[in-house]
Amino acid sequence: MGAAAQIKTLLKEADLYQQQGLLNEAKERYKKATEILKANADIANGQELIKSIVKKVVALNQAINRINDATTKPEVSGQKQDLIKNLFSGVREGDGGQRDLEGAIALAKFGQFDRALSEFDRLLADNTVRVAAAKNIIRCCIELEDLDQAVKRFAAWVKDDGFKDSELKKIRFFLDNRLRNLDHDCTLPERTPVLEVEDIEVDHQASDKTSEGPAGFVDEVEAESVDFDSELELHEEEFLDINSVGIQLPAGGPKGQMFEFDVSFQTGNSINLIIPSTEKTLLKELKAGTKLPEMQFFSPIAILNGSGVVTSKTRIKSGPKEGDYSLDITILTT
Amino acid sequence: MATFNFKRREIECKIVYYGPGRCGKTTNLEYIFKTYKKQVSGEMVSIDTEGDRTLFFDFLPMGLGKIKGCDVKVQLYTVPGQVQYSSTRKLVLKEVDGVVFVADSLEVRREKNMLSLKDLHENLKSYGSSIFKIPLVMQYNKRDLEEEGIPLMPIAQMEHDLNRQLKAPSHAAAAINGQGVAKTITDCLKLTLLHLQKELKWAK
Numbered sequence: 001m002g003a004a005a006q007i008k009t010l011l012k013e014a015d016l017y018q019q020q021g022l023l024n025e026a027k028e029r030y031k032k033a034t035e036i037l038k039a040n041a042d043i044a045n046g047q048e049l050i051k052s053i054v055k056k057v058v059a060l061n062q063a064i065n066r067i068n069d070a071t072t073k074p075e076v077s078g079q080k081q082d083l084i085k086n087l088f089s090g091v092r093e094g095d096g097g098q099r100d101l102e103g104a105i106a107l108a109k110f111g112q113f114d115r116a117l118s119e120f121d122r123l124l125a126d127n128t129v130r131v132a133a134a135k136n137i138i139r140c141c142i143e144l145e146d147l148d149q150a151v152k153r154f155a156a157w158v159k160d161d162g163f164k165d166s167e168l169k170k171i172r173f174f175l176d177n178r179l180r181n182l183d184h185d186c187t188l189p190e191r192t193p194v195l196e197v198e199d200i201e202v203d204h205q206a207s208d209k210t211s212e213g214p215a216g217f218v219d220e221v222e223a224e225s226v227d228f229d230s231e232l233e234l235h236e237e238e239f240l241d242i243n244s245v246g247i248q249l250p251a252g253g254p255k256g257q258m259f260e261f262d263v264s265f266q267t268g269n270s271i272n273l274i275i276p277s278t279e280k281t282l283l284k285e286l287k288a289g290t291k292l293p294e295m296q297f298f299s300p301i302a303i304l305n306g307s308g309v310v311t312s313k314t315r316i317k318s319g320p321k322e323g324d325y326s327l328d329i330t331i332l333t334t
Numbered sequence: 335m336a337t338f339n340f341k342r343r344e345i346e347c348k349i350v351y352y353g354p355g356r357c358g359k360t361t362n363l364e365y366i367f368k369t370y371k372k373q374v375s376g377e378m379v380s381i382d383t384e385g386d387r388t389l390f391f392d393f394l395p396m397g398l399g400k401i402k403g404c405d406v407k408v409q410l411y412t413v414p415g416q417v418q419y420s421s422t423r424k425l426v427l428k429e430v431d432g433v434v435f436v437a438d439s440l441e442v443r444r445e446k447n448m449l450s451l452k453d454l455h456e457n458l459k460s461y462g463s464s465i466f467k468i469p470l471v472m473q474y475n476k477r478d479l480e481e482e483g484i485p486l487m488p489i490a491q492m493e494h495d496l497n498r499q500l501k502a503p504s505h506a507a508a509a510i511n512g513q514g515v516a517k518t519i520t521d522c523l524k525l526t527l528l529h530l531q532k533e534l535k536w537a538k
Contacts, residue, residue, distance in 0.1 A: 009483075016482055020440070021386065022356055022442070022443070025440075025443075028442075067416075068418075072389075072418055074389070076390070088428075090428075291462055
């Protein structure tokens, strides 16, 4: 094929790719056409053609930049937010508080933070979901990279009487953990503890409700990379203290090998481990969402077999464990 | 996961159109929306952005009527194809019952097809599902562009690249003019309902 015919084909392809919205591919074709034009100075109107191609490439670059610079999760209309809430709440029937919570979580997952925050705020008044709502408010603040606001919100909850001490303890642990993962150094305020004798009955009811949670909730914990969840967590006392765990890889690693690690800290059914950076095989396989069907849990009084799911994996950026990985695992069954 | 209301004898399932950016997922849904009005049970909702790219998802509700004594409702979704929308893509895929993988037949999109299929595999795995087990139909779209003299991949090559191991039903298509659209969705619905029938035993 002669140079002129080659250029004609390339320009035709570029034009078509552009129509298809394949802007980088169109640009590539224009670049090739320009190179051929430059190498064949004898082509009639070559310089004019190059000028016209340059203009087209400039326009393409602008369009590519507009797409790349566009926010990935802009605020959408209220009507579309309602649709997101309905389609992705995961709870179709049943308890109103739980359904509203799941709806607000769906909004947050799709980046509709203003509306999600106002819904979580409203849910703070609902006894059955207020701890989960508070945690999700903190998650929203973290997603919005406003850690100071997360701390401010917590400080306000410490001051008012909306939360019981036991609830605040959970929220505090959650926030503290997130701040540490983000290397954000700050001391969280504490409330002077009081005895909560009259709350025993209420606690019992809340516990019953939690264990009956909707089917969607289980999937939420098992499957997500846990940016947002509706963890109506089990009470800490329902779990034994676990000193260390054994992990067998579901796939990829040496078959049957059990990797053992000490537990750094535990809250209820969530445990945290530090995995040294030298454990390359293990680190390659373990990601947020990885299911671990074969686990052993070593407590001072028993060894239990069970399963878990990795909920987050974070590289430690400073301190003596720099370069190692902090792994959160939710225990599913024992 | 599909929902089955025993009392109302109603089943609702979710089909997701997956594939690289600009492969024609939305075009498939648009064609279904305008052609099968009888079965479409609501408005098609699209949230798109600069250059008509799908930003969050497209959504189209359908009602297939009574099948084996059950009222069957289907929700069709598309995911955003662009790489930067990976978290949204994963969200939309959650609890999926059947998948249509739309591959772009243009030769220049060969790698993007493969990356997108790999992405589908990873996302399904993260939800405890498997690309080998989920009802899946492949669609090789944009076959009409062959007439324009644009280099397309032969179907055999696409089968080899994408479907060698999966062995899913596949269809050549030109979604822009409806060619292959109905065959694709029909196959996917059949596979999905058969799969659900085994899982939920709803037809017994």
